[in-house]
Amino acid sequence: MLAALLPLPALSHLRALVLGVAIVHDTWLTNGSFAHQLVALGLATQGRAMQEMVERRIEQQHGCCFEVSRVLGHLPAGSLPRLAKLNLDGTLLTASSRGRPTGIRALSSALARGAMPQLATLRLCQAALHDGAVEQLARGLSVGGLERTLRVLQLDDNEIHELSPLSGCRLRHLSAARNPLDFDSLGRTLEAGAFPALRSLYFTAWHIPAGEEGSAEAAGRLALKAACEARGVTCHCALLED
DSSP: OGGTTTTGGGGGGGEEEOOOOOOOOOHHHHHHHHHHHHHHHOHHHHHHHHHHHHHHHHHHHHHHHHHHHHHTTOOOOSSSOOEEEEEEEOOOOOOOOOOOOOOOHOOOOOHHSSSSOOOOEOOOSSSSSOOOHHHHHHHHHOOOOOOOOTTEEEEEOSOOOOGGTTTOOOOEEEEEEOOOHHHHHHHHHHHTTTTTOOOOOEEEEOOOOOOOOTSSSHHHHHHHHHHHHHHHHHEEEEOOOO
């Protein structure tokens, strides 16, 4: 059990910690379509076995995510005094079950308590984060004094529209690829002086077909790039194809 590690004095010397979880990404596996194809091919036994295997794996992933949440929830103030890098990729921080606190709530509480006072890099990719989770994260960073010291934040592959709750953070590098970001809102936030120490921003946008360059999304993306340029922030935008 991960929680059994917490009393170890050696944890006080940790500089990097990875509690990430490998997530099943392929919808053709998780939605049962592959198992159904096996059944259609006359391989009913194999199809059922495949579906049961996927269900067990997803259940194990959720169990691991809740264990990570429990570990975070029990971290006392100053328990990881040298920790500079924390990776929680794939931990489904907004999942809840049977009254257990969500991982994002546990993380926010740990940050607010000062459990990781030297944290400089935080990875929360594929963590099922939404706008409410970003607000919780921002509160934890603010109360714990990490708004001033966190330098790198990676939020790729979530469901985030708004990054404005984090606008007071003195991040140098912010990555929010493959999120449904409101580009126009983020551009206005940058113009207003948000993220005062930001040096680079990485995000993605859907490729806009010819003839639709005047769409609201295209305008928002251009406004965001202009805001970055005005601030001297390096803007990395990768285009996604349908």
